[in-house]
Amino acid sequence: MFFVILLAQTVIGQKITGTVYDDTKTPLPGANVYVKGTSKGTTTDFDGKYEIEIDAKHQVLVFSFIGYKTKEVKVKGKTIVNVTLEQDSATLDEVVVVGMAESRMMKREHVVGYSIARIPQNTESYAAIKENDFKDVIKNPLSTFSVDVDKASYSNVRRYINNGGLPPADAVRIEEMINYFNYDYKAPKDDAPFSINTELSACPWNKDNLLLHVGLQGKKIPMDDLPPSNIVFLLDVSGSMNSPNKLPLLKSSLKLLLESLRPKDRVAIVVYAGSSGLVLPSTSCKDKKTIIEALEGLSAGGSTAGGEGLKLAYKIANENFIKKGNNRIVMATDGDFNVGLSSNSEMERLITEEREKGIAISVLGFGMGNYKDDKMEIIADKGNGNYAYIDNLLEARKVLVSEFGGTMYTIAKDVKFQLEFNPVHVSKYRLVGYENRLLNEEDFEDDTKDAGEIGAGHTVTALYEIIPSKNNSDKENRLRYQTSELTSQALESNDLITLKLRYKKPEKNKSLLIEQSVQNKPVAFTETSDNYRFSASVAEFGMLLRDSKYLGTATWKSAYMLAKDAKGSDEEGYRGEMIRLIKSAELLSSNKQE
Incomplete structure (x- = not known):
């Protein structure tokens, strides 16, 4: 009997909840919480709160945040663990990677605080800014x-x-x-x-x-008074999106957006990589299960034929146009267009023409390293839409749920x-x-x-x-x-x-x-x-x-x-x-x- 109870304790997880504070006793959102000796981890929400499950073999939680000292806490026998982190400039020399390098981190027992080399010079691009003078x-x-x-x-x-x-x-x-x-x-x-x-x-x-x-x-x-939406998700599934902070985060973000859509709204999904294609025809949001299944089935690979994807997305938006409705493309990408319609002037002409027909385009940016901010800003600006960068799921909730009306309705x-x-x-x-x-x-x-x-x-x-x-x-x-x-x-x-x-x-x-x-x-x-x-x-x-x-x-x-x-x-x-x-x-x- 004792063996059976011990085995159950080993297998069945114990839930730990709590709040992480900084040294001014202010809740710390986005702090990393890991179970020591495992790859299991989470981050705190905007109120600094977290929830994580431990097992009988792993009874130590590790708390970290850039600019603060990493802290280990034994949690055996506890269900609520509140932690205060102290500031420390030395920790800025250690980049804590959440998810982005999970496979590398799983090979090491001490996953948090693992010092990695600085990210090498990347190919991110930004439009030059000449500061306004007096x-x-x-x-x-x-x-x-x-x-x-x-x-x-x-x-x-x-x-x-x-x-x-x-x-x-x-x-x-x-x-x-x-x-x-x-x-x-x-x-x-x-x-x-x-x-x-x-x-x-x-x-x-x-x-x-x-x-x-x-x-x-x-x-x-009020949400009920907003006009019906005809939305086309235009999703980059090229090889450059093949990292956890890109396509997986993109999928999770769009699931949050679906929470805000009503049965009278419609969604289609167009993807582009080496070529573009229609993954899901315009579908009523009464059937969110079908839309989510289509999202879940996406995988990344190939080059980036962004121009062809844009043309197809506009075609689908036009075919399902709602008069006096919200007709909008939601483009999600790292902006790395390298095949097809790639020059800024070509994109501007296409987007301007469709804007005049009443179809707007909003842009959600993802990722790092090859991020093309300048191209995404042009697309949103010329397309009567807005542009947001999604660096985590909390930001996705802010843009696509909390500020849904501002993001989607002009x-x-x-x-x-x-x-x-x-x-x-x-x-x-x-x-x-x-x-x-x-x-x-x-x-x-x-x-x-x-x-x-x-x-x-x-x-x-x-x-x-x-x-x-x-x-x-x-x-x-x-x-x-x-x-x-x-x-x-x-x-x-x-x-x-x-x-x-x-x-x-x-x-x-x-x-x-x-x-x-x-x-x-x-x-x-x-x-x-x-x-x-x-x-x-x-x-x-x-x-x-x-x-x-x-x-x-x-x-x-x-x-x-x-x-x-x-x-x-x-x-x-x-x-x-x-x-x-x-x-x-x-x-x-x-x-x-x-």
Whole structure:
């Protein structure tokens, strides 16, 4: 009898649950938890919680996170194990691999903390970014740009830092980092698709300057009121997707998306590798089992005929087009197109033509090493869609479940900003980020000029650093052949700017105009909202990662303290995660300089 009981204890697992904290007692999402001596492991969720099963032979759990000391805990006889990890810069020299190198790690008893060689130079590609400079108001009174709701840059930056390295400067798009986070803006009134919110105070990285915060809040629409969807999954199953953080993560992510789809929605699956093919014809989401079985049957191999896949996906989307519905391709790839339609100009033409027919395309990026960020950004931007980078399943849940409406349903298209600065109060200004979204002055009123889209519930935030005018002598004309005279409205008004915004309703081609002024009435920095201070901390973080020439007094510590002060309720833990990333990036930066 004793032998039978002992055998049962060996075979039957014991469940351990708990929470992992950092040394400030803040829950630590994304921490690694392993059963020592096995390949069994998990990661903590956004609340720092985990659940794992042990057996009688393996009674030690190992906890680790980049930038923190690895900790082993004996758990025999326990069911709840809470752990606090201490920061340690030395651990940044050890990259903990979860899943990506599981087969290598299974061969070693001590799987966590296993020191591996740095990832060799890779073939990832990013579009070059020339940072926005200050503009003289007399010469450039108007600032015009397209909105950007893409968020890929932030999660990609997170991937770099969590893997023990700093991202290349061109991977850091500050506007996408700022817009990764949701802000507590007032809801739009009446039939307006969004509200406009502004705030003005001292610039935290240059106290002599002002920082203008402009935020849009998209209208939130209940799921039941959203139009039916005709979705085509366009999936890269080429050989470059053959790693656990690519195709397997892609499958898991799309299963999460299916949770949000309703019986009236439809899904088709197109794949591409050496050639493209239809894996699943358009199928009602009443039959999610069939869709999931089709996903599960996919495997990776071959070269990447991305162009042929795009053409077939558009063909299927057109054949199943829903009038007044959400017709959209969801492309999931590492962006490595190397066969067929591969030039950016060819892709742009195809996507632009189909966009005009009412078919949008959103892009989900996966993987590392050969990641082609520049191509994926072009596809989403030209295709009236959005672009997200999926580095883990928690990010997939954020993009495809929590922010489903914003990701999948457009409430306003071709949204453009134009700010006119009053030279009486503003000497120079600088738009923080949005370098690849700048428009010419005349593009603002040109309804044929493409711009960004806003999804249901989306927030969009932009920051301007402003050098105030000290006196009217700043505005003296310096040109020989022409003069510039200020209007009485400029001289007598306390307007800092006039803000104009153009947008189109999703089914319309003529834009509507919203206009409002912002007064030159900065509030004390201590009286600013969490929205204002947190967005400023993200900007500081991005400028530090880019080593911006406009850093001013910004430091890792100031960005950290500003973010920590403005964290707010942070129910889902995203802001707390960034605060930890700042600390990790600081340690990586100091190691790099040594």
